[in-house]
Amino acid sequence: MVSAPNMAVDLGGIQMSNPVNTAAGTYGFGWQFEGFYDVSTLGAITTKGCAAEPWPGNPAPRMCDVTSGVMNSVGLQNPGVRGLVAEAGEYLAGLSEKGCQVICQVAGHSVDEYVAAVELFEELAPWAAGLEINISCPNIAAGGCAMGSTPEGAAEVVRAVRPRTSRPLLVKMAPARVVDVARALEAEGADALSVINSIPAMAIDVHTRRSKLSRPTGGLSGPVLHNIAVRMVWEVAQAVDIPINGVGGVASGEDAAEFILAGATAVSVGSANLFDPECAPRILAELEEWVASQGVDDVNELIGAFECQ
Ligand SMILES: Cc1cc2nc3c(=O)[nH]c(=O)nc-3n(C[C@H](O)[C@H](O)[C@H](O)COP(=O)(O)O)c2cc1C
Numbered sequence: 001m002v003s004a005p006n007m008a009v010d011l012g013g014i015q016m017s018n019p020v021n022t023a024a025g026t027y028g029f030g031w032q033f034e035g036f037y038d039v040s041t042l043g044a045i046t047t048k049g050c051a052a053e054p055w056p057g058n059p060a061p062r063m064c065d066v067t068s069g070v071m072n073s074v075g076l077q078n079p080g081v082r083g084l085v086a087e088a089g090e091y092l093a094g095l096s097e098k099g100c101q102v103i104c105q106v107a108g109h110s111v112d113e114y115v116a117a118v119e120l121f122e123e124l125a126p127w128a129a130g131l132e133i134n135i136s137c138p139n140i141a142a143g144g145c146a147m148g149s150t151p152e153g154a155a156e157v158v159r160a161v162r163p164r165t166s167r168p169l170l171v172k173m174a175p176a177r178v179v180d181v182a183r184a185l186e187a188e189g190a191d192a193l194s195v196i197n198s199i200p201a202m203a204i205d206v207h208t209r210r211s212k213l214s215r216p217t218g219g220l221s222g223p224v225l226h227n228i229a230v231r232m233v234w235e236v237a238q239a240v241d242i243p244i245n246g247v248g249g250v251a252s253g254e255d256a257a258e259f260i261l262a263g264a265t266a267v268s269v270g271s272a273n274l275f276d277p278e279c280a281p282r283i284l285a286e287l288e289e290w291v292a293s294q295g296v297d298d299v300n301e302l303i304g305a306f307e308c309q
């Protein structure tokens with residue numbers, strides 16, 4: 001009898017039972033998906049980005065459909081770290097006990113705000129297996145993309161938060177200058193990199209001549225950006241030694257497998273959760289089937305196994 005392949009991976013110190021996790025902002029705080037399947041079967045979940053204090057986000061409309069994807073300008077609406085803990089702390093602690101790792105995403109407009117949020121997570125969220133610093137949101141005025149798009153700006157944030165936590169620190173990267181930024185983040189002590197966030201884009205309603213969102217631009221996500229993300233994961237994998245979490249347009253096991261071959265240790269499911277809330281366990285099952293089909297007994301053997309002819 002052929003035994004099931006090992007699917008456990010180590011994402012920069014976060015021990016995941018399998019490589020599938022969820023992308024911040026597309027999965028709430030996890031409990032919203034319990035009606036669809038047992039969330040604890042996933043390797044990890046990443047919670048909606050939270051700042052030290054609550055943020056209202058941007059005005060509506062904040063989402064629209066585009067060809068092969070979605071655009072959003074949510075602007076990191078969140079209840080703050082205390083709000084997250086009040087709403088979902090007990091659930092998330094239980095999830096972590098069941099073996100699904102909880103990665104808490106950290107938002108900020110300034111270096112001081114990132115530090116304040118990390119300190120609050122340290123105090124209030126002992127169940128968090130790791131923190132993901134979001135320096136790449138295209139929909140907020142400062143922080144976000146503004147800091148994550150240059151090696152200097154990205155490094156500054158990680159240099160400030162690194163000493164505040166001994167937990168694994170992931171950094172969610174913007175789709176800009178990825179090789180230079182990744183090297184800077186590794187040098188500052190990031191444990192893993194999430195590659196990539198949504199891509200700044202525009203959608204115009206030609207009848208009203210107005211943006212389809214409340215702002216002129218928003219973040220593009222979904223299948224439309226998958227192959228751009230695969231290319232960026234591959235480029236980053238050549239440049240750094242820390243593990244990569246591939247994010248962008250994963251809707252099938254094959255999409256996840258592409259990221260792993262390009263060099264990702266884990267993959268996040270994002271927009272696909274919005275159009276198919278049951279997709280994450282299906283993607284995991286398809287991924288496991290693919291690993292078995294490759295004649296290996298451990299998914300880790302396939303990380304970076306892309307053959308460049
Ligand atoms: C509605 C919505 C909200 C999002 N909110 C966040 C967020 O809070 N933090 C973040 O880093 N990325 C956020 N993202 C980006 C996703 O986490 C992910 O990086 C991006 O959507 C690309 O992956 P996908 O194509 O699988 O969706 C959001 C995306 C969507 C569609």
